[in-house]
Each structure stands twice: as C-alpha cells, then as structure tokens.
Amino acid sequence: MKLLLMLLFIINTLFAYEGHNKWIGVFAQSKSIKYTDQKLYATLFWDDFRKKVKENWKDGYDLTSIKYGNGKWVGVFSKGTGFKDESFHSAGTWKHFRPIVLERWKSGYDLIDIEYGLGKWVGVFAKGTSYKAQSYNTKNKWGDMEAIIKNRWKQGLKLIDVQQGEAKWICLFAKGSGFGRQTFSSRGYWSQIYHKIDQMWQKGYNLTQLEYGVGKWIAVFSEDAKFEHQRLSFSDDFDLFVKKFDQNIKDGYYLIDLANGF
Secondary structure, three states, rough: OHHHHHHHHHHHHHHHHHHOOEEEEEEOOOOOOOOOOEEEEEOOHHHHHHHHHHHHHHOOOOEEEEEEEEEEEHHHHHHOOOOOOOEEEEOOOOOOOOOHHHHHHHHHOOEEEEEEEEEEEEEEEEEHHHHHHHHEEEOHHHHHHHHHHHHHOOOOOEEEEEEEEEOOOEEEEEEEOOOEEEEEEEOHHHHHHHHHEEEEEEOOOOOEEEEEOOOOEEEEEEOOOOEEEEEEEEEOOOHHHHHHHHHHOOOOOOOOEEEOOO
C-alpha cells in the first residue's frame, strides 16, 4: 500500500509539471568531479550576465553551464574545474557564430557549452579540458540528426552537447570525454523522458545531456561516465529550484547539466 501511494505521488507530481515551463538540473556525485564549490546566478538582462561572468572569473569561478529560459539567463559557476583559461562569445545568427567557434578552436580552446536565447548564440570556451578533438553538425530536423550521431560514434567521437535554436539542431562532438558507449532518446513529454531516464539509470547508464527544443526532449546516456550517483531536481518555480540546487550541493552533488523546457 505504501509503495502504491509513493508511485501515485511520483506520477501525480510529474503530471503536475506537464506543460509548464520548468527548470531541470542534472546532478552527479563522483570522486571524478573535482569541483570545490558551485553556485547559480540568474538575470533578465544579458549585459548583467556578462558582467557577472567576469566578476566570477576574478573570484576563481568558471562558467560551466549557461541556459536561457522563461525570460532568464542562468549561469552555473564552479570552482575546481582545472581549466587554464576561459572565454565566452555570442553572435546573433549561426552564420556569424560559426566563425567564432572555428577561431576559438584554432586558438586552442574547446567549446564546453552552447546556448541559444533571445536571438543570440552563446558559446563557453575553455583551455585545459580533457577533449582531444571537437566537431559539430547541424540539421533542421532531429530525425535527420540521428544517423549523423551514429556515424560520429563510429569515428570515435562522443555526443557532449545538444542545442536547438534558429530552427536547427546543433550537436557537439568530442574525443577525450571519457564516456563509453552512448545512446540517446527523444520524447514529446516530460513525464515520458523522465520515465526513460529512470529506465536507463537502472541499466547502468548515466544521463550526460538533457535538452528541450521545439516540443521535443532529448536525453543522451553514456556508459563509464564515472558518476557514482545521479539525481534530477526540477521545478517550475525558479526560486524553489535554487533551493533544491543548494540542497544538492550540501548533499555532495554537483550540477553537470541545466535544462529548461515544457
């Protein structure tokens, strides 16, 4: 009876969030994560966000994840990343953002996170990552991207980031991620992708990327990610999400991916 009530509570909670804009944090606990501290910052204004990034750099924090959603720019700042240097750049169209990525690669930087919001592409670049090589692909339809991903796997590359914007999907690949065999799943509803994540956890996979775009949730799962434990925290109330974030940090978990969707 208690198990049934617990299951009903979980199901009702999931459906209560269905169709609502929600913030989702993918958290992990692992000795392989070298972070010593982590915090969130949110603002409505891009110029404020840029200033905060530079302030945090001075305080020894790196920007490890960026997300735009529900009118907010949100940054995840971490200490202990091991990065030797970091920069971030933006452009209004993919046509103008693409040359920035290529120039940063030539300068020895790796692209660690990519985001699209308010008509703007934003890339976070760092030196001192584990990546050995990077590449990306773009497709207008997710269905057309699936064959590309599988071909990249055959080339020894792993899928490390997924982003949707400007009517296209962007997939970022890299060697040296440390991930083993990968698989991915797409679902139209949050309750469906949540159920799939639970199934994959039970099979021994780690959730390494979660993204929402044009009515579709994309989850990327990896073996050998070296996460001892993982958990999801989500809420349609950002202030409540921040409280859950703080509690996860107290519990010894760090945020490895931030998502926003419906």
